[in-house]
Amino acid sequence: RYEITQRETTAEILPGIRTPLWTYEGTFPGPTIESRRGRPVTVRHRNELPVPTVVHLHGGRTPAASDGYPTDLVLPGGWPAVQSGHHHMGGMRDPRAVETRLTRDYTFPLDQRPTLLWYHDHRMDFTAPAIWRGLAGLHLVRDDAEDALGLPSGPRELPLMISDRAFGADGTLTYPALDPALRERPGVQEPYLAGVLGDVILVNGAPWPVHEVDAVRYRLRVLNASNARHYELEAVTDDGRRLDLVQVGADQGLLAAPVVHASLPIAPAERYDLVVDFSGVPVGGRVRIVNRLGSGRTRDVMAFRVTRKAKDGSRVPHVLSADLPSWRRSDAVRVRDLSFRAGRMDGGHGWLIDGKPFDPARTDVTTRLGDVEVWRLVADVHHPVHLHLVGFRVLSRGGRPPLPHDAGLKDTVSLRPGEAAEIITRFDGYRGRYLFHCHNAEHEDMGMMANLQVT
Numbered sequence: 066r067y068e069i070t071q072r073e074t075t076a077e078i079l080p081g082i083r084t085p086l087w088t089y090e091g092t093f094p095g096p097t098i099e100s101r102r103g104r105p106v107t108v109r110h111r112n113e114l115p116v117p118t119v120v121h122l123h124g125g126r127t128p129a130a131s132d133g134y135p136t137d138l139v140l141p142g143g144w145p146a147v148q149s150g151h152h153h154m155g156g157m158r159d160p161r162a163v164e165t166r167l168t169r170d171y172t173f174p175l176d177q178r179p180t181l182l183w184y185h186d187h188r189m190d191f192t193a194p195a196i197w198r199g200l201a202g203l204h205l206v207r208d209d210a211e212d213a214l215g216l217p218s219g220p221r222e223l224p225l226m227i228s229d230r231a232f233g234a235d236g237t238l239t240y241p242a243l244d245p246a247l248r249e250r251p252g253v254q255e256p257y258l259a260g261v262l263g264d265v266i267l268v269n270g271a272p273w274p275v276h277e278v279d280a281v282r283y284r285l286r287v288l289n290a291s292n293a294r295h296y297e298l299e300a301v302t303d304d305g306r307r308l309d310l311v312q313v314g315a316d317q318g319l320l321a322a323p324v325v326h327a328s329l330p331i332a333p334a335e336r337y338d339l340v341v342d343f344s345g346v347p348v349g350g351r352v353r354i355v356n357r358l359g360s361g362r363t364r365d366v367m368a369f370r371v372t373r374k375a376k377d378g379s380r381v382p383h384v385l386s387a388d389l390p391s392w393r394r395s396d397a398v399r400v401r402d403l404s405f406r407a408g409r410m411d412g413g414h415g416w417l418i419d420g421k422p423f424d425p426a427r428t429d430v431t432t433r434l435g436d437v438e439v440w441r442l443v444a445d446v447h448h449p450v451h452l453h454l455v456g457f458r459v460l461s462r463g464g465r466p467p468l469p470h471d472a473g474l475k476d477t478v479s480l481r482p483g484e485a486a487e488i489i490t491r492f493d494g495y496r497g498r499y500l501f502h503c504h505n506a507e508h509e510d511m512g513m514m515a516n517l518q519v520t
């Protein structure tokens with residue numbers, strides 16, 4: 066049981082200047098929650114921000130009532146709807162109703178594979194600016210089987226929440242980031258359309274941090290919490306050598322076996338569980354984590370400085386997990402086609418799924434609890450597509466087998482421009498109303514989200 070107060074504060078992110086933030090519990094990122102598989106956790110959120118909020122546990126297998134539907138608001142104190150008996154309150158001034166909306170209890174069964182989850186704001190139309198101002202935090206789920214593997218742990222396991230932000234001269238976060246120099250996608254006129262980018266890269270809320278490490282293996286739990294920025298990460302030593310990124314897990318937990326990458330693309334909301342071995346780096350040497358897609362200062366992400374030799378009791382077993390679902394195409398009772406494309410809406414420009422912007426009153430996809438489905442997703446530009454409630458496997462990309470970084474169980478798949486991909490999943494867990502959407506947070510706010518009803 067946890068209590069988190071959402072409140073405004075300022076923090077020194079850039080040296081010598083205070084940045085106003087919206088936070089969970091006064092920090093950015095919010096407090097990291099660590100849970101055990103199958104042990105339910107209740108988090109009471111109290112909203113002391115000036116706006117309504119919604120909390121979603123990304124990657125959580127959560128009953129719909131606690132999944133953070135975009136209109137299930139936690140109202141702030143003094144919000145007009147509370148005082149006027151607005152129709153959302155049933156027209157009644159029930160003091161208990163008022164009370165439950167100033168705080169809200171979210172209950173997470175966490176009956177799922179251990180992995181790195183994250184919680185973030187999910188209010189309809191305003192998710193992107195809320196995350197940008199700081200409403201994001203990590204939630205790790207563990208179990209005994211994973212603990213027994215012997216992967217690097219304790220101070221040698223590092224959660225890394227990567228995000229970009231733009232700052233004004235007074236230290237405030239700039240949203241949208243209007244500086245044309247920040248716009249790395251040519252031809253984009255609207256400040257929001259492609260998604261908002263920043264020119265400062267933060268890891269766990271700190272700009273380009275340098276972390277001291279022993280010359281041993283480390284486990285890096287990487288999350289791309291950026292609104293719109295894609296990264297292709299590599300680990301480079303001072304003398305230009307690339308260290309292997311040994312992937313042991315994906316969005317939804319451990320792989321069956323490790324996969325070695327020279328570099329690794331990561332789209333918004335994706336997670337990778339990586340092991341990096343610093344034992345070949347001389348004491349005093351540095352390993353930079355670089356974004357190959359960035360330029361200038363957005364090329365650097367963070368660095369590790371190797372400070373001493375040390376004993377390494379960790380290992381990376383050849384078999385990591387045996388419980389990965391292996392649904393086959395022939396298991397599917399349904400195949401759906403879904404397009405993720407720009408289009409016109411209300412005379413303006415929007416991001417649409419199957420030609421439609423998000424409407425909380427419309428059911429877009431209905432499935433039955435326990436059904437296996439194949440979804441064929443097609444994109445115009447980059448769209449990281451995320452499903453609530455379930456993990457899925459990537460079956461194909463562009464008619465070809467999935468890429469090495471598609472391994473394992475995912476909850477977000479990065480569709481590349483013009484690409485069609487197939488995913489397969491079983492809709493088990495809970496009945497109710499869930500979502501799927503693009504996790505470019507601006508695309509999501511501009512309509513690229515739809516309802517999934519599990520009956």
Ligand code: C2O
Nearest residue numbers: 121123334451500
């Ligand atoms: Cu990361 Cu619908 O969310």
Ligand code: CU
Nearest residue numbers: 122123124453
């Ligand atoms: Cu989610």
Ligand code: CU
Nearest residue numbers: 448503505508
């Ligand atoms: Cu998108």
